[in-house]
Amino acid sequence: MSNLLNMSPSPHVHGKETTRKLMYGVVIALMPALFASFYYFGLGALIVTATSVISCILFEYLIQRFILKKPISITDGSALVTGLLLAFNLPSNIPVFIIIIGSLVAIGIAKMTFGGLGNNPFNPALVGRVFMLISFPVQMTSWPVPLGLTTGYTDAVTGATPLAIIKEGLKNGESISQLMEKVPTTLQMFLGKMGGSIGEVAAIALLIGFAYLLIKKIITWHIPVSILGSIAIFTTILWLINPEKNADPMFHLLAGGVLLGAIFMATDYVTSPMNPKSMIIYGCGIGILTVIIRVWGAYPEGVSFAILIMNAFVPLMNTYIKPKRFGEVIKNG
């Protein structure tokens, strides 16, 4: 047997890329933001991240082992990424049992019911997060003030996120110039010194992760840049029309989950389009929906909803928007 030659067809060599390497690449890119969350929210961030990661991996294992009775694939890193991203979308004082329920929804409902890795139409972490937001609105919108390592867990001092301050203020008739006094400065927001989900606050950490993803060619620029670009253009137009009713574009880009969403959530391979043309349409859709929800919607933040809505269009885009093929010309000059 061992003397028989292998006859498999070409190609006879394979590149070094594997699913696992790509997933762990994303994990590495998430590390700066993870450290920033520990730095700002201390113990709470640690508890939230650990619970989310462990329960996501555990649920995937249990479902594969006892319900699907399929080979276990928890080492491919995809459940780890979902766990981290889910944690990044949560406040640092959220009770553990809610995280476990969210993880079950993310892995059990959003991922495994569709057939596991590669088959889910919606981003699992976002489905989990939105489920939690709707089911536990109070716990999901109480944001600890980032006091560094001394920030407590469930006993943390809470405050509002910059987006919530603006939303409430405008409702109460205050003007943007008055409200801007109450929100953190641009530099503070860039560094992450503001209330919010544990992974979304530090813009600088997310941008370092973005650079890593681009350098390692794990993602392309199309989706993040079109999201950020469309948000910047849309909010600039609104701001120019009425600067007393609409916050400036820099504020919109740095506040809330825009960067986390644009760099890590919307670029999820499985739930995003597969060619550059569709990627840009998808990105602009997310950007525009985000601004619409933020400015005219009931929620102060809209990135999660925007991404999930655009996820629904991905199969359609993959079917009808095709890349231009080589040789696709009628006559050549």
Add this chain to the structure above:
Amino acid sequence: MLKTFPLGGIHPSENKLTANIPIVILPIPESVNIPVSQHIGAPATIIVNKGDYVKTGQVIATSKGFVSSNIHSSVSGTIKKIDSITDTSGYKQTAIVIDVTGDEWMETINRNSVIDSEIKMSPEDIIKKCLESGIVGLGGATFPSHVKLTVPAGKKCDLLIINGVECEPFLTSDHRLMLERGEEILIGVRILMKTLKVESAQIGIENNKTDAIDHLTKLAAKHKGISIHALKVKYPQGAEKQLIKALINREVPSGHLPIDVGIMVYNVGTAYAVYEAVQKNKPLFERVVTISGKSLTQPGNYFVRIGTPISKLIDAAGGMPDDTGKIVNGGPMMGKAVSNANVPVVKGTSGIVLFPRKESERSVINPCIRCAKCISACSYNLEPFLLMTLSEKSLFERAEKERITDCIECGSCSYTCPAGRPLLDYIRLGKSTVIKMARERNMK
């Protein structure tokens, strides 16, 4: 910025282990198996009988129809039998088995090594000579050269492109030939130019062969109309449509041939064979073959007589390593695995690559994660993941609409896939089914 083709492409490890090893003449074996079908088109008709004595360079099978080719004896000896053998494609086919008694060449062949640069033959005679000499495309496709030299009525060729890209990892036969037979290649190019009635020819060479680029550039100064172009290293640049796009930015429309944009493409090896046929009256009965592989003790480049069992090449390279798990006829990207080392070297054999057992096994197939890396790797911007699914589910009409027949089977998608999915295996299945469907449709 070096030129290259714009869409897709990959950069596999080059592994050109034999780039600096000069070509050596491989000793003639005791017996050769010469298949009658070594080219695209109809198999040649055998014109010798068992027991006949044949000389080196004597025609032993003649072309049958326009798209076919003559086959010559590569040795002198007696015809032992006409047999059915397994060739490099894995299928049984007819071959002429010759017991070697010596190396007596046909008297008509000019055996001196003086370079003859004066082209006396007329274009018509050159085409006839290529047909007689059994010249086929030596880049791998083995399309009979006399067919390509006959430009179809109503079409015009305005540029000749010579393919010196050799983008397959491991292979160095074209590289060595350019270094060691540069002048002959350039004269061959001029013969092709004269036949096709074109004023200029461009030779495209990837930039990992700077010595060949420099050498040919120096020599080309004396040959009017021939220019040498360095190209960025990227696979599959040796595919003719990609090479045309890289060199002069013309895009051959889907389903058309290079001549439809006024171009003819020949391999450097073919240009050399044309020189030998036209200037030296020597038919195609030997070629340069690279024998390579990481476990071989003495990989090298050899002039090999057609019909020589590849085991002789492996012996010359230091013997078959114990850990050999796969023998590939051709390069690792597009070559074919062979079942044993007795298959003969044929006109299309540019190299033999041996892989250790642990590199011969495929990895586990994981689910597609829709990373789109296969789309970015495809030089036609096809969607390999989709073509695989469509073929898997037998949705061939849809696969046709998604242009599965444009696929050149370069293997970049399978190479790239992080989930280790056998994309090309399924695409081949789908492509051949779609071609069959289209043929049946046309017959109605």
